[in-house]
Amino acid sequence: AQTVTQSQPEMSVQEAETVTLSCTYDTSESDYYLFWYKQPPSRQMILVIRQEAYKQQNATENRFSVNFQKAAKSFSLKISDSQLGDAAMYFCAYRSARYNNNDMRFGAGTRLTVKP
Amino acid sequence: KAGVTQTPRYLIKTRGQQVTLSCSPISGHRSVSWYQQTPGQGLQFLFEYFSETQRNKGNFPGRFSGRQFSNSRSEMNVSTLELGDSALYLCASSFRASGRASVGNEQFFGPGTRLTVL
Numbered sequence: 001a002q003t004v005t006q007s008q009p010e011m012s013v014q015e016a017e018t019v020t021l022s023c024t025y026d027t028s029e030s031d032y033y034l035f036w037y038k039q040p041p042s043r044q045m046i047l048v049i050r051q052e053a054y055k056q057q058n059a060t061e062n063r064f065s066v067n068f069q070k071a072a073k074s075f076s077l078k079i080s081d082s083q084l085g086d087a088a089m090y091f092c093a094y095r096s097a098r099y100n101n102n103d104m105r106f107g108a109g110t111r112l113t114v115k116p
Numbered sequence: 117k118a119g120v121t122q123t124p125r126y127l128i129k130t131r132g133q134q135v136t137l138s139c140s141p142i143s144g145h146r147s148v149s150w151y152q153q154t155p156g157q158g159l160q161f162l163f164e165y166f167s168e169t170q171r172n173k174g175n176f177p178g179r180f181s182g183r184q185f186s187n188s189r190s191e192m193n194v195s196t197l198e199l200g201d202s203a204l205y206l207c208a209s210s211f212r213a214s215g216r217a218s219v220g221n222e223q224f225f226g227p228g229t230r231l232t233v234l
Contacts, residue, residue, distance in 0.1 A: 033220045
C-alpha cells in the first residue's frame, strides 16, 4: 500500500524568506501523481502544485516549486518569498495512475507559520 | 463558476443516530470523492462516485455509504453513529474522463461538514 510521510509537523518562516517542506512516499509503482495541497484556517483545501512521476522536470507555480527525487521517493515543496497568506496546513498527497481512480493518499500535514 | 458546496456546515448528533451529508460539485464535474479528516488519522479517503456509480471505496465500515444523483450531486450517509465518527467530512469534485489522463486532474474541495457525535 502506498504511504505518504511528512516528518515536519510544524514549520516556521520569516516573511520574504524561503522554506522547504518535506515529503516522502512509499510505492512500488512507477506511474503516479504527487500533489501539494494547502488548507488555510478557513479549511477549504486548494491545490498548490502537482507533479507527474514520468516528468523529470520539477514543477513550478510562481513562488512554489518542488524537488522531485523519484529514486529517493522524495517530493519536497519550496516556498520562496513567503507571504503571510502562505500560513496554512500543507498536505502532500499521492495518487496512483494505475487504477484511474481518485483514491488519494495524504500525509499527516505540516503546519506552516509565517512571521511578519 | 461556483465552487463545491457542502451542507450542512455543522452538525451535532448523538451516538446511534444516523446522518446524511450533501455535496454539490462544480458544474460539469462528474466525479465526487469524500474524505474524513480527524486530528488522529488525518485525511482518509472514503469513496468516489462517478456517473452515479461508486468507483472506489476506502477502508471504512459498511456504516459509511453514499450515492450520487444524475445531476452529480452526492450524499454520504453514516448510520449508527459512534463517537469516533466525529470529524470534518470533505467532499471534492473533479473533471473525470476515461483513461489515465484524468488521474492528474485537480480535485476541488468544499469547505467541509463538521460532524460532532455526542
